[in-house]
Amino acid sequence: MCGIVGFLAKDAALQDTLGEFLVPMLTCMGERGPDSAGLAVFSAPLPASKRRFSLWTRDWHFDWASLGRRLAADTGAQADLGPLENHAILISTVPVGLLHAWLDQQFPGVHLLSAGRSIDLYKDEGHPAEIARRYEFSRLAGTHGIGHTRMATESAVSPAHAHPFTAGEDFCLVHNGSLSNPCSIRRRLEKQGIAFETDNDTEAACRFLEWRMTGGETLEQALAAAFKELDGFYTLLMATTDRMVLVRDRFACKPAVVAETAAYVAVGSEYRALAHLPDIRHARLFEPAPEQIYSWTAPASA
Amino acid sequence: MDRPSQRLIRLDLEQQTLREVNDFLHQRLPHEFAGGEMPRVEILNPNGRHNVAVGLDTPVEVDILGHAGYFIAGMNKAARVTVHGNVGWSVAENIMSGTVRVKGCASECAGASGRGGLLVIEGDASSRCGISLKGSDIVVAGSVGHMAAFMAQAGTLVVCGDAGAGLGDSLYEAVLYVRGQIAGLGADARIEPLSAPDHQRLTRLLAAAGLPHAPQEFQRVGSARNLYHWHADRGGAYG
Numbered sequence: 323m324c325g326i327v328g329f330l331a332k333d334a335a336l337q338d339t340l341g342e343f344l345v346p347m348l349t350c351m352g353e354r355g356p357d358s359a360g361l362a363v364f365s366a367p368l369p370a371s372k373r374r375f376s377l378w379t380r381d382w383h384f385d386w387a388s389l390g391r392r393l394a395a396d397t398g399a400q401a402d403l404g405p406l407e408n409h410a411i412l413i414s415t416v417p418v419g420l421l422h423a424w425l426d427q428q429f430p431g432v433h434l435l436s437a438g439r440s441i442d443l444y445k446d447e448g449h450p451a452e453i454a455r456r457y458e459f460s461r462l463a464g465t466h467g468i469g470h471t472r473m474a475t476e477s478a479v480s481p482a483h484a485h486p487f488t489a490g491e492d493f494c495l496v497h498n499g500s501l502s503n504p505c506s507i508r509r510r511l512e513k514q515g516i517a518f519e520t521d522n523d524t525e526a527a528c529r530f531l532e533w534r535m536t537g538g539e540t541l542e543q544a545l546a547a548a549f550k551e552l553d554g555f556y557t558l559l560m561a562t563t564d565r566m567v568l569v570r571d572r573f574a575c576k577p578a579v580v581a582e583t584a585a586y587v588a589v590g591s592e593y594r595a596l597a598h599l600p601d602i603r604h605a606r607l608f609e610p611a612p613e614q615i616y617s618w619t620a621p622a623s624a
Numbered sequence: 625m626d627r628p629s630q631r632l633i634r635l636d637l638e639q640q641t642l643r644e645v646n647d648f649l650h651q652r653l654p655h656e657f658a659g660g661e662m663p664r665v666e667i668l669n670p671n672g673r674h675n676v677a678v679g680l681d682t683p684v685e686v687d688i689l690g691h692a693g694y695f696i697a698g699m700n701k702a703a704r705v706t707v708h709g710n711v712g713w714s715v716a717e718n719i720m721s722g723t724v725r726v727k728g729c730a731s732e733c734a735g736a737s738g739r740g741g742l743l744v745i746e747g748d749a750s751s752r753c754g755i756s757l758k759g760s761d762i763v764v765a766g767s768v769g770h771m772a773a774f775m776a777q778a779g780t781l782v783v784c785g786d787a788g789a790g791l792g793d794s795l796y797e798a799v800l801y802v803r804g805q806i807a808g809l810g811a812d813a814r815i816e817p818l819s820a821p822d823h824q825r826l827t828r829l830l831a832a833a834g835l836p837h838a839p840q841e842f843q844r845v846g847s848a849r850n851l852y853h854w855h856a857d858r859g860g861a862y863g
Contacts, residue, residue: 573751577712577732579731592693594672594693597691609729609731612769612770
């Protein structure tokens with residue numbers, strides 16, 4: 323059992339308080355997944371020359387300023403850092419591949435959680451309520467965000483095994499369920515030169531979808547392929563720069579409830595995660611059908 | 625909470641714990657009103673909580689005002705529970721008797737393994753409605769999702785809307801009636817003609833649910849009973 327949550331602000335006035343909507347949802351779903359938690363938040367894209375990188379290390383007293391100075395010195399790239407203890411958002415002109423290689427060499431204890439023009443990502447081990455406090459989720463703003471509360475069943479409890487998983491840029495995924503064939507998917511992708519960071523089944527699904535999209539498919543086309551290729555149980559909630567996308571497998575035995583109003587779309591594993599959202603009494607509530615793709619687009623940021 | 629001498633008792637799940645509410649329904653209510661007229665009980669602010677009004681065994685009327693979570697009114701015996709909203713998984717699971725009515729929609733496994741009583745869903749029920757049914761009657765005013773009445777052994781499922789794929793898969797002696805489209809029958813389920821007893825059963829259940837449809841608008845689905853027995857002819861399939 324795990325919990326998933328998502329919130330997309332249709333009304334730009336809700337963007338500033340995105341985190342305040344998501345924290346009670348995530349905390350409530352801590353009952354479905356107390357091991358670890360994570361949240362990805364999307365905001366207005368940076369100019370094409372820049373990227374946002376979410377960085378994480380175990381060291382709570384890490385010297386982020388020094389990392390920024392050395393990155394600038396070694397690569398000549400701009401490096402603006404927004405640190406919060408063991409996590410930092412780096413905004414830089416450094417290419418993602420170069421940053422990855424540089425971190426591996428210079429700071430092997432610093433992990434790149436996400437990259438893109440609009441995504442920020444936080445995930446760690448611990449109870450979701452505690453992780454929300456640690457990383458000040460309630461202060462986060464953005465157009466949409468998706469989160470996860472994990473009860474590990476098939477691979478280790480570690481910060482790297484927490485969701486959301488990312489692949490490529492500005493794409494992330496949370497998963498409630500378990501896959502039966504992640505190893506065969508992984509072997510196929512590794513032959514294409516795609517590197518994995520964990521042995522987690524959800525990472526295989528995430529990299530599979532991103533691999534299809536890199537090959538030119540839309541997310542919808544990639545999901546149609548995933549319906550055929552992914553063997554197992556899943557409710558998947560995904561986010562891109564401007565979209566939140568939800569699917570359930572053909573058995574639909576992993577839950578999801580959607581609440582939609584004129585102002586927002588909210589997704590939760592259970593209704594109780596949504597019960598305290600504004601105007602929920604007038605929301606259109608529904609349970610997503612098996613193998614249907616539900617997609618919502620965020621309006622451009624204010 | 626109102627004084628017990630009043631005819632209406634309100635319990636608020638924002639003010640009391642679920643355990644306190646269920647404990648009141650299980651212990652204090654039958655004790656305090658033994659031999660007299662039962663009050664009606666309203667439960668406020670369910671807010672998607674699970675296990676509300678489970679295990680009741682008193683002929684009391686309970687109204688849950690709002691959307692509720694999983695296992696609502698599970699194992700119900702004698703009580704009449706109405707949910708004024710939607711419910712999550714497994715409403716009225718293993719219901720023994722009495723009535724459970726959902727004014728909204730139900731998520732999966734509604735009425736699972738119920739042994740008696742009546743479950744009415746006024747909206748839609750999703751997948752696996754009436755799975756392993758063992759004697760209850762279920763009436764769904766809307767449609768049901770896939771795998772409804774999977775391995776249902778006894779009882780009745782009436783669907784006034786459409787039925788999803790795999791209807792009645794591995795059915796035993798439960799009988800299903802569907803008024804709308806059937807996306808597909810499961811293994812060993814078959815369409816059967818409606819007989820006079822079917823008309824009577826449908827008339828009784830539709831009246832109990834408060835629905836206006838005529839029995840002849842429904843198709844009957846029963847078990848072909850081909851999965852009941854071992855076929856010696858297929859022995860070779862097992863090497």
